[in-house]
Amino acid sequence: xxxxxTREVVRAYxxxxxxxxxxxxxxxxxxxxxxxxxxxxxxxxxxxxxxxIRFVPFITRVDLI
Numbered sequence: 001x002x003x004x005x006t007r008e009v010v011r012a013y014x015x016x017x018x019x020x021x022x023x024x025x026x027x028x029x030x031x032x033x034x035x036x037x038x039x040x041x042x043x044x045x046x047x048x049x050x051x052x053i054r055f056v057p058f059i060t061r062v063d064l065i
Contacts, residue, residue: 014064022052 009028016024026049033045042048 011064014062017052017056018059018062020056020059022049022056025049025052 013025013028016022016028026045029045029048031045033042033048035042035048040051042051
C-alpha cells in the first residue's frame with residue numbers, strides 16, 4: 001500500500017471512529033488484523049469491532065497526531 005493510500009485509510013478510520021460510525025470504521029480494517037496496545041489486544045477485526053461497539057459511545061474527542 002502506498003503512503004497516500006495508508007494515510008487515506010487511517011484518516012477514514014479516524015473520522016468514522018470520531019463520529020461514532022462503527023460500521024464505517026470497520027470497513028477500513030483489513031485481513032489479517034492484529035492490534036496490541038497497553039490496554040488491549042485483538043487478533044481479528046471482529047474482536048476489535050465488538051470492542052468499538054462498547055467503547056465508542058464514551059468517546060468525546062480524539063486528536064490525531
